[in-house]
Amino acid sequence: MGMRSKKEGTVEALLFFSGAFSIVVTGAIVFVLFYESLRFFKEVSLIEFFTGTVWSPLFSNPRFGVLPLVAGTLLTTIIALLVALPAGLVTAIYISEYAPRGLKEVLKPLLELLAAIPTVVYGYFALLFVTPLLQKFIPNLSGFNALSPGIIMGVMIIPYVSSVSEDAMSSVPMYIKEGAYAMGATRLQTAFRVVVPASFSGIGAAFIIGSSRAIGETMVVAIAAGMMPNWTFNPLEPVQTFTSYIVQISLGDVPHGTFEYSTIFAVGVVLFFITLGLNVISFFLRRRFRESY
Amino acid sequence: MWEYKGRLSKYLDKLFMIFGLLLCLTGLAVITILLIDLFIDGSPRLTLKFLISYPSRSPEKAGILSAWVGSFLVMFVTVFAAIPVGVAAGIYLEEYAPKNWVTDIMEINIANLSGVPSVIFGLLALGVFVYMLGLGESILTGGLTLALLVLPIVIMSTREAIRAIPQAIREASYACGATRWQTVRWHVLPYSMGGILTGVIIGLSRAIGETAPLVTIGALTFIAFLPSPPISTEFPFISFRWLLDQFTVMPVQIFNWVSRPQKEFHLNAAAASIILLLMTLIMNGFAIYLRYRFRRKIRW
Numbered sequence: 001m002g003m004r005s006k007k008e009g010t011v012e013a014l015l016f017f018s019g020a021f022s023i024v025v026t027g028a029i030v031f032v033l034f035y036e037s038l039r040f041f042k043e044v045s046l047i048e049f050f051t052g053t054v055w056s057p058l059f060s061n062p063r064f065g066v067l068p069l070v071a072g073t074l075l076t077t078i079i080a081l082l083v084a085l086p087a088g089l090v091t092a093i094y095i096s097e098y099a100p101r102g103l104k105e106v107l108k109p110l111l112e113l114l115a116a117i118p119t120v121v122y123g124y125f126a127l128l129f130v131t132p133l134l135q136k137f138i139p140n141l142s143g144f145n146a147l148s149p150g151i152i153m154g155v156m157i158i159p160y161v162s163s164v165s166e167d168a169m170s171s172v173p174m175y176i177k178e179g180a181y182a183m184g185a186t187r188l189q190t191a192f193r194v195v196v197p198a199s200f201s202g203i204g205a206a207f208i209i210g211s212s213r214a215i216g217e218t219m220v221v222a223i224a225a226g227m228m229p230n231w232t233f234n235p236l237e238p239v240q241t242f243t244s245y246i247v248q249i250s251l252g253d254v255p256h257g258t259f260e261y262s263t264i265f266a267v268g269v270v271l272f273f274i275t276l277g278l279n280v281i282s283f284f285l286r287r288r289f290r291e292s293y
Numbered sequence: 294m295w296e297y298k299g300r301l302s303k304y305l306d307k308l309f310m311i312f313g314l315l316l317c318l319t320g321l322a323v324i325t326i327l328l329i330d331l332f333i334d335g336s337p338r339l340t341l342k343f344l345i346s347y348p349s350r351s352p353e354k355a356g357i358l359s360a361w362v363g364s365f366l367v368m369f370v371t372v373f374a375a376i377p378v379g380v381a382a383g384i385y386l387e388e389y390a391p392k393n394w395v396t397d398i399m400e401i402n403i404a405n406l407s408g409v410p411s412v413i414f415g416l417l418a419l420g421v422f423v424y425m426l427g428l429g430e431s432i433l434t435g436g437l438t439l440a441l442l443v444l445p446i447v448i449m450s451t452r453e454a455i456r457a458i459p460q461a462i463r464e465a466s467y468a469c470g471a472t473r474w475q476t477v478r479w480h481v482l483p484y485s486m487g488g489i490l491t492g493v494i495i496g497l498s499r500a501i502g503e504t505a506p507l508v509t510i511g512a513l514t515f516i517a518f519l520p521s522p523p524i525s526t527e528f529p530f531i532s533f534r535w536l537l538d539q540f541t542v543m544p545v546q547i548f549n550w551v552s553r554p555q556k557e558f559h560l561n562a563a564a565a566s567i568i569l570l571l572m573t574l575i576m577n578g579f580a581i582y583l584r585y586r587f588r589r590k591i592r593w
Contacts, residue, residue, distance in 0.1 A: 004472060011474045015389055018381030022403050022448070025441055029413060032420035087316060094313025107317055109581065114324060116577050118502025120544040121566045124551050125327045128334075128559055158320060184299075186306035209408070216410025218505035219544075223551055243412050243505065250415070250509045256424050264509075268416045272409070279408035283401060 033272055036265035040064075043259070049266070055229040055240075057263045064263075066270065068229035072239030076150045076221055079235060080214040083154025085207055088161025092206075095162070096169040097191045108163075115159040123223030126152040131224060144226025144238035153220050161210040164286070168202020169195050205285035212278040216271065218243035242271040328570075335563030343564060347517040348546065352557035357565050359516045360546035363432070364501055364572075366520060366535060367542055370436020371500055375443050376493060382444075383451025383489075388477055407445035414442050415509025423510055430511040432520060433536040438506050443496035450492020454485035487587025491580045498576035502569060504544040516541040543569045 041049075044064040052065015091111065095104055130148040135141045172195050180190040196203065226238025227248045240248070246264045254260045346356025382403075390396040418438035428434045458481055466476040520535035541549075543565060550562035 008472050008474050012385075012389055015381050015385035018378045019385040019390065019399050021378055022382060022406055022444065023399060025417075025444070026402050026406060028421060029409065029417045032417050033413075036416075036420050087320065090313055090316050091320070094310070094317060098310050098313055110321060111317075113574075113577065114320070116498060116502075116573055117324075118504070118544055118566075118569055118573060120502065120504045120547050120551070121331070121570060124331070124547070124559075124562055124566055127551065129327060129330055155320070155323065186302050188306040188309045189302060191309075212408055216408075216412065218410065218412045219548065222505075223548065243410065246412050246416065247505060247508055250419075250511060253511065265416060265420070268413060272413050275408060275410055275413075276405065279405050280401075282408075283404050 029272065033265055033269045037262055037269050039259065040262040040266040044266075053231040055245075058260060066267070068231040069240055069242050069245055069267065071231055071233060072146065072221075072225065072229070072244075073215055073241040075146045075233055075235060075239055076153060076225060076241055077211055077214040079147060079150025080153035080157060080217075081207070081211055083151055084157045084161050084210050084214075087154070088158045088206065088210065089165055089203065091158065091162040092165035092169060093191045093196070096166045097187050097195065111159045111162060114156065117156075119156070119217065119219040120223070122152050122156050123149070123220045126220050126224035138236065141236045142226070142238055144224060144228070145236050146225055146239045147235040149220045149224040150235065152224070153214050153217050156217070156220070157210045157213045160213055161206045164206035164209055165199070165203045168199035168206070168286075171202070172198045201285045201288045205282040208278050208282040208285070212275045212282070215241075215278075216243065216275050218247060222247040242267050246271075331563050331566055331570075334560055335565075335567045338560050338564035339567060343561075344568075348515060348541075348549075349517070352555065352561055355550075355558075355561055357543065357546055357568065359519060360541050360543045360565065361568070362519055363435075363516070363540035364542040366432050367435045367439060367507075367540065368497060368501055370433060370536070371439045371443065371497065372493070374437055374440035375447050375496065378440075379444050379447025379493075380451050380489060383448045383455065384477060384482075386448070387452050387455040388473070388481065403445050403448055407449070410505075411442055411503055412505040412509055414438055415506030417441070418506060418510045429537065430539055431537045432540045434510055435507055435512060435540060435542070438510060439500040439503060442503060442506060443493075443500050446496035446499065447489075447493055450495070451485070451489050454488025454492070455481055457488065458484050487583055491584045491587075494576050494580040494583070498573045498580070501542075501576070502544055502573055504548050507542060507545050508548065512539075512541055512545050543572070 049064055049066050051067070052063060053067045054063035054065050055068045056063045095107055099107060126149045127144075130152055131141070131143060131145065134148055138147075141147065176194060176198060177190055180194045185193070221239075221241045222244040225241065225244060227240050227244050228238040229240045229245070230237055232239065245267050249260060249264045254264075343356045344361070345358050346354060347358055348360075349355040386396065386399065390399070415438065418434060418441075422428045422434040422437055423430060428437075462480055462484065463476055466480050471479070516539060520538035520540060523533070523535055547562045547565045547569065550558040550565065553559075
């Protein structure tokens with residue numbers, strides 16, 4: 001019996017450490033980001049970093065205002081959300097309230113397939129299909145711009161928005177919907193006046209997950225947005241995001257320990273905490289809709 | 294008046310139904326058009342020579358040999374690193390974890406980790422694997438980085454698969470005098486294998502298309518050679534030198550070609566994208582098939 005319980009204890013300890021490993025990973029992310037960006041924040045004041053409107057860390061006269069990257073990220077994200085939120089929500093309502101079961105079984109995996117396409121391929125589409133197409137309608141659209149990667153990113157995150165919203169909507173109990181139908185409401189009225197309000201926190205979580213995805217998306221903007229820090233809100237101009245700056249610096253072999261090397265970690269810290277905040281909010285929103293019924 | 298309003302809302306209802314269906318179909322049509330465009334651009338370059346040539350300065354000679362071999366080897370490392378840790382963590386959280394704040398933190402943390410942008414994992418790997426541990430820009434570094442990335446997916450699918458097993462199975466095992474680990478090892482794990490496998494494959498199909506973290510650790514170099522062979526002529530006949538060799542992978546090669554100004558390289562990127570899409574589609578299809586098969590085979 002002694003041997004047996006000893007083995008049980010060892011196994012349990014091993015399993016526990018595997019579970020705890022994910023905490024180690026998060027800890028390591030935070031540690032590395034802070035440790036490597038320490039050098040950056042020693043030389044650049046937080047005030048300059050957060051209020052400067054010029055980002056030119058590699059120039060001979062370097063400036064370290066992160067706002068152009070904020071603008072680029074915000075711009076591409078807003079464009080993506082303008083595509084993904086309405087499309088994702090309508091898709092979710094259609095699938096959960098309207099689609100016959102057979103169609104539902106086909107549509108859902110097909111939508112999931114949208115998320116399975118590698119992002120670098122989406123980048124190809126944005127640069128070599130959408131931009132030339134848009135240039136036919138908008139002649140002054142530059143070859144690299146915020147608009148077309150934004151649109152493609154929007155298409156890319158539709159499945160995230162629609163699947164989380166649909167989850168939330170299908171967790172609204174049938175008797176609530178039946179109550180609405182019994183009052184003579186149509187499916188549309190039931191969807192917008194009963195189901196959507198009842199699953200509001202879940203839909204909110206879907207929107208936040210969508211924006212977190214868009215902010216963290218890298219390849220589409222790195223390929224099609226132009227990697228040019230630009231303090232602008234004009235979607236027709238080239239821009240740079242947090243993520244594409246990290247890619248740009250990684251492309252040129254930046255030696256370890258140099259000041260340029262520390263800039264990507266400084267940008268990484270900002271990116272990490274923005275997405276972390278959004279993810280935590282969506283986690284609790286989702287937990288709320290699971291508990292409410 | 295009421296008559297009119299009722300009819301209007303019925304029309305609106307129908308209208309929305311058509312609109313919703315159209316929107317879904319438009320989304321699918323857009324993707325179909327994009328894929329057809331990709332196929333038209335890429336298919337002329339899809340020859341056997343393309344598969345067995347190294348990248349080159351002249352686009353007609355360039356191929357994806359080092360890229361697909363690299364993708365395979367990196368996935369190999371990812372599988373061996375992510376499965377044991379991920380499955381063990383999933384088992385712990387479902388079968389062992391007490392309900393306390395430590396478990397709570399673990400759960401929130403895993404949910405969070407799955408939402409961290411992939412490029413951040415690249416920064417982590419750059420700091421830890423490449424420099425602190427001195428593994429360099431190697432296949433090992435690439436594989437471990439992607440393993441961290443798919444870990445949350447493996448954990449969550451393991452948990453889902455385990456949760457689907459009825460409590461009665463465990464109780465029957467305990468009633469026969471089995472310990473907790475024996476129950477897990479001989480009953481819970483075998484029955485949830487299908488679900489776990491499905492999750493692992495879906496995780497891998499995501500990892501094989503990942504570009505950003507690998508670019509961040511510096512995998513975007515001109516690789517016109519293959520890693521050292523895993524078999525050697527001397528004792529012990531198996532060599533692990535390839536683990537520390539430099540590499541490139543399919544998506545990184547595509548990124549390289551698509552960011553060049555010449556049109557000919559874009560055609561190469563399209564051709565390589567077709568191959569990469571096929572890889573991910575085959576993996577996803579296999580996962581869907583597995584899910585279907587296991588669902589049919591096991592009925593409680």
